[in-house]
Amino acid sequence: MYRGYAPVGDVAVMPWGHAAFGYVLYSLGHRLVTGDPPAGPAVVVALLFGTQLPDLVDKPLSWGLGLFPQGYSVAHSILVAVPVGLGVLALTASRSRFDVGVAFTAGYWSHLLGDAILAVPKRGISPLDRLLWPVVTLPPYGHETTLFGRIDRVFGEFFQSVLTTKHLLFLALYSVPYLLAFALWLVDGAPGIAHVRRTDSGQ
Incomplete structure (x- = not known):
């Protein structure tokens, strides 16, 4: 089913935005539940992988293969x-790695x-429109797209829009959430x- 609004594919959260947002939510949630900060490379890797998974699957299916x-x-x-x-939570719980499952699912x-x-x-559209496939299918892009062409367009337009003198204030404001996530x-x-450092040093 197509809705009567303009394509929204050009409005995208950058990969580092998803990573920062996911980490902040997971870290604060972990502290709230356990009282401790998150720890362990497996947990961090699972979290970061989860934050990128939807785009790693759907972007190639659309931009590369044209299936959607x-x-x-x-x-x-x-x-x-x-x-x-x-399912991931159940699987990791059965293997005594529930922490990894929680991190992945939180990121996803x-x-x-x-x-x-x-x-x-x-765009002023319903927040659920992007999340209800196959009940809702977004309209196609207004131009031809290829996987690498689309990647170049998205990142090129993003950096062109922020790395200019007149957008320095916007860039500064844009950087604040990432600095806060890094600080956390x-x-x-x-x-x-x-x-990893403790392991390398034999501690």
Whole structure:
């Protein structure tokens, strides 16, 4: 089913935005539940992989293979993400790695939340439109697209828009959330890297 609004594929959260948003949500949630910061490289890797998974699946399916009109389909659908997340939680719990399952699922679901939040102020459409495939299918892009062509367009337009003198204030404001996420990671003890350093030093 197509809705009567303009394509929204050009409104995208950058990969580092999903990573930062996912880490902040997971770190604060972990602290709230356990009282401790997140730790361990496996947990961090699972979290970061989860934050990128929807785009790693849907963008190639759309931009590269042309199977879907936009890069929001199977992996962005809550009808897929919810059972996949619950399945991962069950699997990792059975193998005594529930912490890894929680990190992956938190990262995955945070990606969808980030996309839904962005859709509201940018286009004034329902936050769920991107997340209800196959019930809702977004209209096709207004131009031909290839995988590498689309990647070049998205990143090129992004950097062109922020790396100019007149956008320095915007760039500064844009950087604030990432600096806060990085600061939180440092406060948490740099999980992932700190563990690797201790292992290398034999501690």
